[in-house]
Amino acid sequence: MSIPTAPLPAKLVCSVLSADLASLWPTVVTELEALFGPTDSVSEELPFDFTAYYDRELGTPIARRFLSFARLLPQDGLIAAKLATNALETRLAGPDGRRRVNCDPGLLTQERLVLATGKNFTHRIYLGQGLFADLTLVFQAGSWQTLPWTFPDYASPALRGILTAIRNRYRQDLRELPSHPHP
Numbered sequence: 001m002s003i004p005t006a007p008l009p010a011k012l013v014c015s016v017l018s019a020d021l022a023s024l025w026p027t028v029v030t031e032l033e034a035l036f037g038p039t040d041s042v043s044e045e046l047p048f049d050f051t052a053y054y055d056r057e058l059g060t061p062i063a064r065r066f067l068s069f070a071r072l073l074p075q076d077g078l079i080a081a082k083l084a085t086n087a088l089e090t091r092l093a094g095p096d097g098r099r100r101v102n103c104d105p106g107l108l109t110q111e112r113l114v115l116a117t118g119k120n121f122t123h124r125i126y127l128g129q130g131l132f133a134d135l136t137l138v139f140q141a142g143s144w145q146t147l148p149w150t151f152p153d154y155a156s157p158a159l160r161g162i163l164t165a166i167r168n169r170y171r172q173d174l175r176e177l178p179s180h181p182h183p
Contacts, residue, residue: 006074007075007109008075008109008110008174009072009073009074009075009177010072010073010074010075010107010108010109010170011068011069011072011073011107011108011109011166011167011169011170011173012036012068012069012071012072012073012077012081012105012106012107012108013066013067013068013069013105013106013107013108013113013163013166014032014036014066014067014068014069014085014103014104014105014106015064015065015066015102015103015104015106016028016032016064016065016066016067016101016102016103016104017048017054017058017062017063017064017101017102017104018058018062018063018100018101018102019058019059019060019061019062019063019100020059020100020101021045021062021063021064021065021101022045022063024092024100024101025065027092028088028092028101028103029042029067031088031091031092032067032069032085032088032103033069035081035084035085035088036069036071036073036081036084037069037070037071038069038070038071039067039068039069039070040068040069040070040169041066041067041068041162041165041166041169042065042066042067043064043065043066043067043162044065045063045064045065046063046064046065046066046158046159047061047062047063047064048061048062048063048064048153049061049062050151050152050153050156051151051152051153054102057098057099058098058099058100058101058102064153066159066162068108068166068169068170070173072170072173072177073107075107075109077107078105078106078107078114078116078127078131078133079116079127079128079129079131081105081116082105082116082117082118082131083129083131084105085103085104085105086118088101088103089101089102089103104116104117106136108163108166108167108170109170110139110167110170110171110174111138111139112135112136112137112138112139113135113136113137113138113139113144113154113163114133114134114135114136115133115134115136116131116132116133116134117131117132117134118130118131118132119132120132121134121149123135123147123149134149135147136150136151136154137150137154137160137163139167143160143164144160144163144164
């Protein structure tokens with residue numbers, strides 16, 4: 001019999017996409033920090049040219065910034081994080097109601113990166129409140145491993161490098177927790 005225990009807290013990460021990222025960024029990062037606390041990692045602006053999926057809604061060219069937050073999050077907090085970023089997207093929408101920014105939160109642990117989504121698919125696990133967990137990457141043998149459904153941008157060396165740096169910071173955060181064993 002397995003006995004349920006709470007897992008270690010996770011590092012909350014967020015991908016921010018927008019065709020108006022330069023002008024919206026100060027507001028977006030301020031709002032995200034109000035929701036989740038201070039950031040401890042913010043990437044440079046990266047081009048988002050892996051897909052045209054968001055072009056019609058967000059415009060072009062789309063840029064991305066990827067960030068993580070200093071405060072660790074219980075792993076069952078992913079639903080609340082996604083609902084909060086959805087509300088932020090709505091608040092920042094244009095006068096026509098179209099999103100101007102896409103904020104995708106996820107949880108990074110030593111073993112995996114899980115993103116939250118409202119879209120069902122074969123490999124996604126229902127969390128509740130209309131949201132699913134997307135196992136996007138796994139960390140094995142010293143590096144991030146892609147899966148058959150990993151989005152091309154998350155498979156890129158640039159994004160995996162950012163995630164590795166965030167994972168290293170997360171491992172340091174775990175070592176500083178008084179009640180958890182050292183990773």
